[in-house]
Amino acid sequence: MTVSAKTAEDSPSENESDVLIPTAFRDVVGYHLRVAQEVSFQAFSAMLEKSDLKPGWYSILTILSEYDELTPSELSRVCGRDRSTLTSTLKGLAIRGLIERRQNPNDQRSYSVSLTDEGRKMHKRLHAVAREHDRRLDEIVGKDKEALIAILARIVGALGKG
Amino acid sequence: MTVSAKTAEDSPSENESDVLIPTAFRDVVGYHLRVAQEVSFQAFSAMLEKSDLKPGWYSILTILSEYDELTPSELSRVCGRDRSTLTSTLKGLAIRGLIERRQNPNDQRSYSVSLTDEGRKMHKRLHAVAREHDRRLDEIVGKDKEALIAILARIVGALGKG
DNA sequence: GCAAGATAGTTTGACATCAAAATATTTGAC
DNA sequence: GTCAAATATTTTGATGTCAAACTATCTTGC
Numbered sequence: 200m201t202v203s204a205k206t207a208e209d210s211p212s213e214n215e216s217d218v219l220i221p222t223a224f225r226d227v228v229g230y231h232l233r234v235a236q237e238v239s240f241q242a243f244s245a246m247l248e249k250s251d252l253k254p255g256w257y258s259i260l261t262i263l264s265e266y267d268e269l270t271p272s273e274l275s276r277v278c279g280r281d282r283s284t285l286t287s288t289l290k291g292l293a294i295r296g297l298i299e300r301r302q303n304p305n306d307q308r309s310y311s312v313s314l315t316d317e318g319r320k321m322h323k324r325l326h327a328v329a330r331e332h333d334r335r336l337d338e339i340v341g342k343d344k345e346a347l348i349a350i351l352a353r354i355v356g357a358l359g360k361g
Numbered sequence: 362m363t364v365s366a367k368t369a370e371d372s373p374s375e376n377e378s379d380v381l382i383p384t385a386f387r388d389v390v391g392y393h394l395r396v397a398q399e400v401s402f403q404a405f406s407a408m409l410e411k412s413d414l415k416p417g418w419y420s421i422l423t424i425l426s427e428y429d430e431l432t433p434s435e436l437s438r439v440c441g442r443d444r445s446t447l448t449s450t451l452k453g454l455a456i457r458g459l460i461e462r463r464q465n466p467n468d469q470r471s472y473s474v475s476l477t478d479e480g481r482k483m484h485k486r487l488h489a490v491a492r493e494h495d496r497r498l499d500e501i502v503g504k505d506k507e508a509l510i511a512i513l514a515r516i517v518g519a520l521g522k523g
Numbered sequence: 524g525c526a527a528g529a530t531a532g533t534t535t536g537a538c539a540t541c542a543a544a545a546t547a548t549t550t551g552a553c
Numbered sequence: 554g555t556c557a558a559a560t561a562t563t564t565t566g567a568t569g570t571c572a573a574a575c576t577a578t579c580t581t582g583c
Contacts, residue, residue, distance in 0.1 A: 219439045223423050227491075228498040228506060229401050230420075231513040234441060234521075236398035239391050241541085242520040255569070258392075261385050272531065277381045279396060281571055286533055288569085308531040308578050329389075336390040339519045343512055344390060350505050351393040357501045358404040359396075403571085417538070434561065443541055448563060450539085470548050470561040527581085534575070545564070552557085 232354075243332045252325050255288055256297070260314065260322040261329075263298065268311040270303070297321050394516075405494045414487050417450055418459070422476065422484035425460065430473040432465070459483050 224230035244254050258278050263269065266277070271289060275282045289312060292298045297318035303309040314322065340347055386392040406416050420440050425431065428439070433451060437444045451474060454460045459480035465471040476484065502509055 221424050221427050227495050231510050232398045232401055235513040235516045236394045238517050238520040239394055262383050265383050333389050339516050340390055347512055348393050350509050351397040354397045354501050355400050359400040
């Protein structure tokens with residue numbers, strides 16, 4: 200595929216994986232953030248290919264393994280996504296017997312979810328893959344890891360829930 | 362909302378915007394990457410609320426303003442997303458008269474897209490908002506910007522198209 | 524008590540994303 | 554020339570995201 204740039208001096212750069220970067224985006228933090236997050240997610244997903252594990256389960260199972268019991272709303276807050284986003288994932292996890300729902304006796308609207316033994320096993324398997332992925336990222340990031348996380352956390356703190 | 366942690370010493374941390382970070386994710390680059398990208402995107406989207414501008418248009422219009430004419434496949438490569446992802450966005454842009462499609466006389470399967478005058482105007486409007494967003498990010502990131510972009514580019518180079 | 528408003532969860536609709544399958548067309552081998 | 558393989562694009566289906574609308578239930582004020 201040939202893509203011609205307007206002129207030589209403002210022609211887009213090309214990194215080692217042959218991805219063209221439009222000049223208008225070269226110094227834009229948001230762009231690099233998005234692309235990095237996407238390749239990271241794709242790489243994690245690729246590691247789960249051919250398994251019965253789904254990337255979307257990981258954060259939920261991990262959170263539930265830390266907090267024994269949570270309502271969907273609490274879970275939504277901890278994992279940082281909208282309530283409505285969780286509905287279908289929780290349904291899938293329940294159908295597969297990875298989580299249990301327990302009615303709140305004091306509030307008919309509400310229920311809590313917790314891991315089943317199957318869920319704990321599934322979490323362990325997912326966690327092993329996730330750790331492998333983390334190691335890859337750690338290796339790429341190297342000594343800058345602490346600084347990187349600090350900057351990213353600063354972005355979340357400054358823009359989040361704003 | 363009350364979320365009880367298992368114990369005090371491994372209880373999740375809380376940053377200034379009241380987002381809980383599960384301990385299992387605290388030192389995980391991928392997690393912070395995802396959350397930072399999400400808040401960045403949400404902040405950009407929020408800036409476009411109440412306007413007729415859509416965040417998804419921005420990268421395409423920007424790329425087209427750099428490369429005068431591209432086929433969907435070329436565009437897909439430059440913006441780093443799958444071909445199929447672009448179809449509906451391009452359709453929307455065409456319907457709104459922001460881009461023009463021109464048949465390739467040598468290949469009936471293929472066509473090229475380019476900005477219309479309306480498209481150029483729309484791109485200018487979006488770019489103004491995007492620059493505002495960039496400034497916000499730059500301010501948050503501060504002197505670490507170059508280093509941050511270098512790390513993110515390293516992640517993309519190492520994991521991308523792998 | 525009862526009506527109004529708050530809250531918990533789900534549903535729906537708009538967007539994005541990918542991968543795989545389907546179409547249409549071109550290229551290449553013979 | 555014809556048929557097979559490659560290519561360009563679209564369609565379809567699975568995920569995942571948000572916001573807004575909807576249902577059911579609970580709480581509050583009176």
